[in-house]
Amino acid sequence: MSSLAGETTADGPVVARSCRVADVSYRAFLAARDAPGFHWADPDGLEVSGAGTAAAVTASGEDRFATVRAWADDLFDAVDYDGPEAARPRLLGGFAFFDDHEPGAPWTGFPAAQFVLPECQLASVGDETWLTVARAGEDATAAGVERALADAREAVESLPAMRPSGPRPGVSGTTPTPGRDEWTTGVRDALARIEAGDLRKVVLATALRADLDAPVDPRDLLERLRQRYSQCFRFLVAPTESAAFLGATPERLATLRDGRVETVALAGSVGRGDSPAEDARLAERLRESDKLRHEQGVVVDTIARRLEELGEVAVGDRGVRTLSNIQHLETPISAAVGEETHVLDVVATLHPTPAVNGLPPAAALDTIRETEAFERGWYAAPVGWFDADGDGTFGVGLRSAVASGDSVTLFAGNGIVADSDPDDEWDEVQLKYRPVLDELE
Numbered sequence: 001m002s003s004l005a006g007e008t009t010a011d012g013p014v015v016a017r018s019c020r021v022a023d024v025s026y027r028a029f030l031a032a033r034d035a036p037g038f039h040w041a042d043p044d045g046l047e048v049s050g051a052g053t054a055a056a057v058t059a060s061g062e063d064r065f066a067t068v069r070a071w072a073d074d075l076f077d078a079v080d081y082d083g084p085e086a087a088r089p090r091l092l093g094g095f096a097f098f099d100d101h102e103p104g105a106p107w108t109g110f111p112a113a114q115f116v117l118p119e120c121q122l123a124s125v126g127d128e129t130w131l132t133v134a135r136a137g138e139d140a141t142a143a144g145v146e147r148a149l150a151d152a153r154e155a156v157e158s159l160p161a162m163r164p165s166g167p168r169p170g171v172s173g174t175t176p177t178p179g180r181d182e183w184t185t186g187v188r189d190a191l192a193r194i195e196a197g198d199l200r201k202v203v204l205a206t207a208l209r210a211d212l213d214a215p216v217d218p219r220d221l222l223e224r225l226r227q228r229y230s231q232c233f234r235f236l237v238a239p240t241e242s243a244a245f246l247g248a249t250p251e252r253l254a255t256l257r258d259g260r261v262e263t264v265a266l267a268g269s270v271g272r273g274d275s276p277a278e279d280a281r282l283a284e285r286l287r288e289s290d291k292l293r294h295e296q297g298v299v300v301d302t303i304a305r306r307l308e309e310l311g312e313v314a315v316g317d318r319g320v321r322t323l324s325n326i327q328h329l330e331t332p333i334s335a336a337v338g339e340e341t342h343v344l345d346v347v348a349t350l351h352p353t354p355a356v357n358g359l360p361p362a363a364a365l366d367t368i369r370e371t372e373a374f375e376r377g378w379y380a381a382p383v384g385w386f387d388a389d390g391d392g393t394f395g396v397g398l399r400s401a402v403a404s405g406d407s408v409t410l411f412a413g414n415g416i417v418a419d420s421d422p423d424d425e426w427d428e429v430q431l432k433y434r435p436v437l438d439e440l441e
């Protein structure tokens, strides 16, 4: 597949200035500014919002990770910024699951890759909040950026520290794609491919369109997700005023910081019980099930093998990750990598992991394309941020949805291996809709 040179706005140099501001509602910040808008919050305590475009890139094709990296390296080749680390300029964005993604509804406005250096960034770490204004290109001057920062600061300081999220919009109806019969046929076909030896695992996904009683503000939806899923990575990408991709994913795809990569192999699911004893019983079932251990084990092996291309790998102990409504098997994996490694190199090496694709990768991708009758878009794909040093964090865009006015399309999938039962898999997929659906109903 050919690689398209990305469409870009301004190249470097980047001029950025920052100042500390009082804590302010990121929803009020984003609501007061035009698209594009971004938000990223991780369980480690970093929250970043970005609005407006100082510079941007889009890319598609097999080389899209490299295209974005090459553009970012040029952009950040000359950076005039010496403020605190928390407030440093970041590129925010993500990728579609497939490299040849063509944005059609509900993904209008979401290219196969898009990153933006926001004109205005609000970043909180611990109890400090920083405002950063960035400009890029030959017309970017320190004096101009300092004036813009003073204006932005005045605007931000008039915003409230809290903004109530308002009532849930209510759901008038839902439409699944595929329906249950078609799902059963798809899973049986996948099982036949596994039986024939063409496939070991495939993650089949589903989409659920929820029609709402009232339009939803995606920023409010994200805020409600924060309350129940603070231990997940919460993200919002709104390339235009009319659509936003958002979610609360438990899955870190990669963090690169100071030459160290952190990731996880997360797969295999059971529900939560009604009591601590029931929870523990279900967690035990997760730990003891050969089928689920195999489903997650292939993810561990694949991630570890792929990371060995980049450096020395350490695989931690397998544990159970307990979320509000579901539990998964999880193994932490880390790697010591060379100084020249960029987080996008790690993302390109890992995506898609068998937690969202399968094995062998090409056969799993073919099965997904032939089975799923909807567009994955940015679902199950890398979403996050990186900085001028190539450090950053990406999550896998799970437990996610595209919100557009009074309709929201949710996505969820499940790993199919030998012994999978189409009915059990259907029930597990429904659990994965709950994070977003609960906050709409």
Ligand SMILES: C=C(O[C@H]1C=CC=C(C(=O)O)[C@@H]1O)C(=O)O
Binding pocket: 203, 205, 251, 266, 267, 268, 269, 328, 354, 355, 356, 380, 398, 399, 411, 412, 413, 414, 415, 416, 432
């Ligand atoms: C594909 C999804 O979950 C992945 C991550 C954890 C558990 C999974 C599973 O049980 O199959 C999936 O691999 C999803 O949430 O849509």
